[in-house]
Amino acid sequence: MEKMVIDRAFWRGRRVLLTGHTGFKGAWATLLLRMLGAEVCGFALPPEYDDGLFNVAGIANDLRHTIGDINHATALPPLFASFRPEIVLHMAAQSLVRRSYLQPAETYMTNVMGTVHVLEAIRHADSVRAAVIVSSDKCYENAGLARGYVESDPLGGSDPYSSSKAGTELVTQSYRRSYFSDASGPQVASARAGNVIGGGDWCADRLVPDAIRAFRNGETLNIRNARSVRPWQHVLDPLLGYLLLAEALIKQGPRFAEGWNFGPGPRSEVTVGEVADHLVRRWGADASWVRDTGEHPHEAAYLRLDCTKANTQLGWNPTLPLEQALDLTVEWYKRFNEGASMRDVTIAQINRVLDRSETPPS
Numbered sequence: 001m002e003k004m005v006i007d008r009a010f011w012r013g014r015r016v017l018l019t020g021h022t023g024f025k026g027a028w029a030t031l032l033l034r035m036l037g038a039e040v041c042g043f044a045l046p047p048e049y050d051d052g053l054f055n056v057a058g059i060a061n062d063l064r065h066t067i068g069d070i071n072h073a074t075a076l077p078p079l080f081a082s083f084r085p086e087i088v089l090h091m092a093a094q095s096l097v098r099r100s101y102l103q104p105a106e107t108y109m110t111n112v113m114g115t116v117h118v119l120e121a122i123r124h125a126d127s128v129r130a131a132v133i134v135s136s137d138k139c140y141e142n143a144g145l146a147r148g149y150v151e152s153d154p155l156g157g158s159d160p161y162s163s164s165k166a167g168t169e170l171v172t173q174s175y176r177r178s179y180f181s182d183a184s185g186p187q188v189a190s191a192r193a194g195n196v197i198g199g200g201d202w203c204a205d206r207l208v209p210d211a212i213r214a215f216r217n218g219e220t221l222n223i224r225n226a227r228s229v230r231p232w233q234h235v236l237d238p239l240l241g242y243l244l245l246a247e248a249l250i251k252q253g254p255r256f257a258e259g260w261n262f263g264p265g266p267r268s269e270v271t272v273g274e275v276a277d278h279l280v281r282r283w284g285a286d287a288s289w290v291r292d293t294g295e296h297p298h299e300a301a302y303l304r305l306d307c308t309k310a311n312t313q314l315g316w317n318p319t320l321p322l323e324q325a326l327d328l329t330v331e332w333y334k335r336f337n338e339g340a341s342m343r344d345v346t347i348a349q350i351n352r353v354l355d356r357s358e359t360p361p362s
Helices: 024-035 076-083 097-102 104-123 160-179 207-216 236-256 272-283 308-314 322-337 342-357
Strands: 015-019 039-044 064-067 087-090 130-134 187-193 195-197 221-223 229-234 259-262 269-271 289-291
Touching: 015 024, 015 076, 024 039, 024 236, 024 342, 039 076, 076 104, 087 104, 087 236, 097 104, 097 160, 104 130, 104 160, 130 236, 160 187, 160 259, 187 236, 195 322, 207 221, 207 272, 207 322, 221 272, 229 236, 229 272, 229 322, 236 259, 236 308, 236 342, 259 308, 269 272, 272 289, 272 322, 322 342
Parallel strands: 015 039, 015 087, 039 064, 087 130, 130 187, 187 259, 195 229, 221 289
Antiparallel strands: 229 269
């Protein structure tokens, strides 16, 4: 299929309700939507990190900023009634595998019942035309397959986080079949992305934030599973996919109301150790890493997505090769260290990626 690009006119003035806007991925999504001209209402917990993108880029001024918890069933309906969103992007989640081992009940509550509460709010709203429910590549039952997982593969997960994301998908599928099957009503799709990287992420137990913290402090980075293969991608790549999907839901309707994979190309599926090597080279100075030989909870050694469906039916393809995604990410943190305006830096990076995504392939 011919490469599709974001329809800027479509997003101008469009009312978008975004859950999880104070998080790493949600903050990038907010700024991207505002740069496209959308009106955004955010609903999320307070920012977890003082130096996270939401704070350092001043994103609270870009939207209707609402603090709340999706675990509270009564919190969302009044917001839907007053803001009257046309599009819902549900990104609020407990997003860490290791935290899910420590807090399984909270993980299931947020990722499964929180999604139920969002879908219930959509069901009772009369303004919503499309919703994209964001889950994870880890929603698939990981059987150690060498091929990429396709949207029809079984859902599952051995750890609380992965199985909670399978639950997110199952709940979304059930609501779609039970309440959103009418072509004239809200069209609901789900989106499954791989490991995202980018500036402004400080979450513990994620490779890039852990690396940056270690390098800034002059410490050696400890890596748990250096040989594990992950599908790495810059945060803007799946976000552009979510927006293309939302456009398709409104413009073309029910045939896009399904699950979709948004992962990188095969050349971006490399080991944790290879990514760490690249980060060390780009950071310079005395940056280094070693293998952590301690005991750690189980994490899948290999996982990749087959994104043929998004490539061929949506015209979506990743914009940034892995090296460029890592370079942009390290650039962001270096500029942060220098005391630069992180709003200006982030906007400049979004513009670079948008311009690249809109350039026809040679």
